[in-house]
Amino acid sequence: MSDFLPIEYPIQIPYQLRVYFTKRVFDSANPLFRDLACSRESGNRRKTLIYVDEAVSQANPGLTEGIETYFKHHENDLILKGIHLLPGGEVIKNDSKVVKRIFSDIEENGICRHSYVVAIGGGAILDTVGFAAATAHRGIRHFRLPTTTLGQADAGVGVKNGVNFHEKKNFVGTFAPPFAVINDLQLLATLPDIHMRNGYIEAIKVALIRDSGFFRWIEDHVNELNRFEPSAVEELVYRCAKHHVAYIATSGDPFEMGSVRPLDFGHWAAHKLEQLSKFELSHGEAVAIGIAIDTLYSEEMGYLDSTSAQRILALLRQLNFETYSDYLEKKNGSRFPYILEGLEEFREHLGGLLTITLLKNIGSRFEVHEMDTDVVLRSIERLKTL
Ligand SMILES: NC(=O)c1ccc[n+]([C@@H]2O[C@H](COP(=O)([O-])OP(=O)(O)OC[C@H]3O[C@@H](n4cnc5c(N)ncnc54)[C@H](O)[C@@H]3O)[C@@H](O)[C@H]2O)c1
Ligand SMILES: [Zn+2]
Structure with missing residues (x-):
């Protein structure tokens, strides 16, 4: 028993869940990504680390080069710290080494809470990269670019991420609203x-x-x-x-x-x-x-x-x-x-x-x-x- 009254304050954190629709998001003439990334403190060059689903990259030759060109075009606002390919599909959520590797990339590239981690791919990649981004430094701003219909309509537009553990789906994960979701409808063209x-x-x-x-x-x-x-x-x-x-x-x-x-x-x-x-x-x-x-x-x-x-x-x-x-x-x-x-x-x-x-x-x-x-x-x- 104590005479002290409990200390209680509500904590309210306003989130904005934002889903944008576009085509060819990394065409140099498309300002959406740059505008979103620089919307708050424009003028600050933003470090960005990007993960791309291998199958998306293979099916869209020129995608990674296009991203590099985009960042070059906007080099006064954005800094590309790397584009990494990850295998798509559920295997990635079953492999705990992948999350560790993303943590290492974040550490080695000096990605901080004022940088961005971007995931481009199916729901499995979004879940894995989203989980790593949400937990490294206790949460790094994170863009999701879903490339499947399931991702664009459902898995990618929510506030959850997660990976599997002991064969149990999404056993480890967080609730972490993405900084923004960009649905590039053009990317659906190559989806099986x-x-x-x-x-x-x-x-x-x-x-x-x-x-x-x-x-x-x-x-x-x-x-x-x-x-x-x-x-x-x-x-x-x-x-x-x-x-x-x-x-x-x-x-x-x-x-x-x-x-x-x-x-x-x-x-x-x-x-x-x-x-x-x-x-x-x-x-x-x-x-x-x-x-x-x-x-x-x-x-x-x-x-x-x-x-x-x-x-x-x-x-x-x-x-x-x-x-x-x-x-x-x-x-x-x-x-x-x-x-x-x-x-x-x-x-x-x-x-x-x-x-x-x-x-x-x-x-x-x-x-x-x-x-x-x-x-x-x-x-x-x-x-x-x-
Ligand atoms: N976080 C959530 O709230 C939430 C909600 C629902 C589902 N999910 C998860 O999402 C995952 C399923 O996601 P999914 O259906 O997007 O499948 P997926 O991520 O397994 O991708 C399907 C396959 O298509 C390939 N691919 C993706 N986009 C492509 C493109 N544009 N062109 C060519 N190939 C492409 C991928 O490499 C992969 O092989 C599951 O792990 C599920 O648990 C998460
Ligand atoms: Zn579902």
Whole structure:
């Protein structure tokens, strides 16, 4: 016991979550990056360390030279401290040496809290570089330039980063809003088809929980999306990113202190599937199956009408997503498949009460705090035979 009263002050830190859309961001005539980097204390030459996804660099010959030319053009404002290539994909999040290497680059190049670290690539590169930037010197300003539809519409426009640990996804990470996100829509031109579709699934997810009009728009543009027509892809990316940013900024819980995570609709099973498949299933492929499971679960429980459930499954199929995988059946000797462990792992990852988002309607969601595992298994069984 003490007579001293507790000392309490609120700490309020205003963040601005900013996502810009452009094409050819490192064309010397494009001022966006320079203007953002020099927006606060212009005149200060800014040290910048850049990481580029190897596949993006390979698919876009001249990209790194273009970045060098850009920095030369703006040499009164910006200093390029290096461009490093990193292998893309989930492997990078499983390799703890990569984060250490970025720390070394930051140290060796004198990158400080008034410098920038820039990540150009898929969500895996953004997560890894973002984590290193957020923790070196307790946080270095960090630009994200996502180059996948998933990155531009979802993974890259949020406030989280993370790497995997002991095969658990995003076990180590931080909440750290980027200094700015720049979506260069031109960079999507070289993205392989399978990864193009991965962004579609996050758009379907956000439409299902927030916006029935957007869901209808996706249904109406299935052909254009299957042909990867840039105008349709760009609109999908824009609308999805807007929903993500709006949710994060207005939900009242940007750093996920509570248990409600509607943006993770369909993700409890997805995370487990990615792990069970040793990441052979991409995030998008796994989320499509996760959405299918939670859609049928919502229907089985009487929350969602059958017509809506069928519409959702039909859209997934029209966009060429599988809604079933043999990994769903993998068992550990008991009667229960491993996939059910995904529920407990999801709870553990969020902390607190298990909270799963389900659907009431297309565009309208609600939360439950327990799942009937028999009904989950029945939903999976139905997907197998559909
Ligand atoms: N931080 C978050 O809030 C958040 C949210 C959702 C997902 N994620 C994470 O994002 C990751 C998935 O990201 P992703 O779907 O962008 O995949 P990815 O980063 O694995 O990239 C997919 C592949 O495409 C290549 N690639 C990327 N852009 C390219 C381009 N323009 N041209 C040619 N090749 C290109 C990459 O090298 C890689 O091989 C997962 O690790 C997931 O956990 C993070
Ligand atoms: Zn996702």
